[in-house]
Amino acid sequence: MEIKVLQKVLAANDRVANENRSMFGSNKTLVINLMSSPGSGKTTLLDRTIDALKGEFKIAVIEGDIQTTMDAERLARHGVQIVQINTAPIGGDCHLDASMINSAAQDLSLDGLDIVFVENVGNLVCPAEFELGEDFKTVLLSVTEGEDKPLKYPLMFQVCNWAVVSKTDLLSVLDYDMDKMREHIKQVNPKLEVFELSARSGAGFDAWLNRIREAVRAKKNA
Amino acid sequence: MEIKVLQKVLAANDRVANENRSMFGSNKTLVINLMSSPGSGKTTLLDRTIDALKGEFKIAVIEGDIQTTMDAERLARHGVQIVQINTAPIGGDCHLDASMINSAAQDLSLDGLDIVFVENVGNLVCPAEFELGEDFKTVLLSVTEGEDKPLKYPLMFQVCNWAVVSKTDLLSVLDYDMDKMREHIKQVNPKLEVFELSARSGAGFDAWLNRIREAVRAKKNA
Numbered sequence: 001m002e003i004k005v006l007q008k009v010l011a012a013n014d015r016v017a018n019e020n021r022s023m024f025g026s027n028k029t030l031v032i033n034l035m036s037s038p039g040s041g042k043t044t045l046l047d048r049t050i051d052a053l054k055g056e057f058k059i060a061v062i063e064g065d066i067q068t069t070m071d072a073e074r075l076a077r078h079g080v081q082i083v084q085i086n087t088a089p090i091g092g093d094c095h096l097d098a099s100m101i102n103s104a105a106q107d108l109s110l111d112g113l114d115i116v117f118v119e120n121v122g123n124l125v126c127p128a129e130f131e132l133g134e135d136f137k138t139v140l141l142s143v144t145e146g147e148d149k150p151l152k153y154p155l156m157f158q159v160c161n162w163a164v165v166s167k168t169d170l171l172s173v174l175d176y177d178m179d180k181m182r183e184h185i186k187q188v189n190p191k192l193e194v195f196e197l198s199a200r201s202g203a204g205f206d207a208w209l210n211r212i213r214e215a216v217r218a219k220k221n222a
Numbered sequence: 223m224e225i226k227v228l229q230k231v232l233a234a235n236d237r238v239a240n241e242n243r244s245m246f247g248s249n250k251t252l253v254i255n256l257m258s259s260p261g262s263g264k265t266t267l268l269d270r271t272i273d274a275l276k277g278e279f280k281i282a283v284i285e286g287d288i289q290t291t292m293d294a295e296r297l298a299r300h301g302v303q304i305v306q307i308n309t310a311p312i313g314g315d316c317h318l319d320a321s322m323i324n325s326a327a328q329d330l331s332l333d334g335l336d337i338v339f340v341e342n343v344g345n346l347v348c349p350a351e352f353e354l355g356e357d358f359k360t361v362l363l364s365v366t367e368g369e370d371k372p373l374k375y376p377l378m379f380q381v382c383n384w385a386v387v388s389k390t391d392l393l394s395v396l397d398y399d400m401d402k403m404r405e406h407i408k409q410v411n412p413k414l415e416v417f418e419l420s421a422r423s424g425a426g427f428d429a430w431l432n433r434i435r436e437a438v439r440a441k442k443n444a
Binding site: 037038039040065066067068070092094121122123124125126141142144145146148149151152153154155167170173174 | 259260261262287288289290292314316343344345346347348363364366367368370371373374375376377389392395396
């Protein structure tokens with residue numbers, strides 16, 4: 001019974017996700033969905049990424065939170081378009097869905113827009129189930145969270161295209177086994193492209209930025 | 223429509239949670255529900271807590287994960303009773319609910335049992351909505367996750383009795399403002415009892431253990 005309801009919800013969501021995909025696709029706008037647990041560093045990653053790319057590309061952010069506009073305020077200094085989605089007034093959902101993205105897009109000027117970053121609600125479980133119509137699903141995992149997360153939350157790692165292992169500046173003070181993490185990721189999803197970086201120090205950031213540049217180019221030529 | 227379904231689910235859950243409360247209550251067993259994002263340190267906290275208290279009390283653990291038995295295996299060395307709940311075969315739920323606890327309790331020997339620790343699925347959102355019939359709801363938040371989480375995920379902090387600010391051994395390498403965190407917690411739930419500790423170094427651990435000892439005594443005398 002409960003599963004039936006869930007399937008209907010997901011089917012309805014997929015329909016709207018396809019509409020989003022057509023809308024962004026006909027505009028050649030690349031859409032990147034960032035997902036992770038609370039506190040893995042999604043906003044800090046975005047902050048540095050936008051800072052590095054805003055001179056090259058026209059960027060917008062769709063910011064998802066249960067409540068507050070704190071993250072949107074942090075990113076406002078870049079002068080890019082930002083739409084905040086708060087899920088608290090619409091049921092307190094622990095994830096974004098396709099219709100929220102569709103509504104948010106109505107508030108964006110799509111003209112010449114190269115990239116939309118979607119910052120999902122902090123949650124390593126539920127957002128994995130909801131297609132938004134994005135080009136790349138990205139999971140962040142900070143090194144402080146341990147190496148076992150791909151095995152314990154496999155769906156997120158299975159649906160994603162990119163994984164960002166964040167906060168690598170803290171490696172020297174942690175008992176963290178990066179090889180084990182890589183092995184766990186490979187076990188769950190061998191196709192996942194992995195970026196190990198620190199948004200604080202900038203280490204590993206170039207590979208991440210270049211991958212985004214390549215994806216923008218591919219989208220323009222699609 | 224969707225909200226109606228949710229209310230029915232929650233009402234059914236509350237009924238079973240009350241049954242659990244009676245069952246554990248008549249047995250004078252203290253039940254502590256540990257909730258947090260993935261990687262905040264629930265298992266590490268439990269590991270050190272059980273190690274310190276297993277000589278004084280008869281302890282059991284109900285271990286919740288979407289899949290894997292990795293956490294249960296980590297705790298097995300203490301020789302306490304452990305029941306693993308994997309939610310993947312029953313829909314992949316991102317939280318434990320009262321009926322899962324009720325089923326798990328059937329596999330526990332309650333005779334003389336002083337404490338049941340429940341380690342919930344790693345998720346700072348959904349587990350907050352489900353009563354399990356516990357005495358104390360505890361939220362863990364590691365200092366690597368930032369000071370803004372109480373404001374962004376307020377329900378979890380509102381429903382909890384205790385908060386554990388974990389991984390304080392990392393404070394020296396982080397830009398973390400503990401006063402701001404305390405202020406945010408106070409804003410969301412002024413009654414929350416806060417424990418700042420490191421399960422790695424042991425700093426702050428005595429206050430946490432003593433609070434549990436006090437709760438066990440209170441339960442025996444209830």
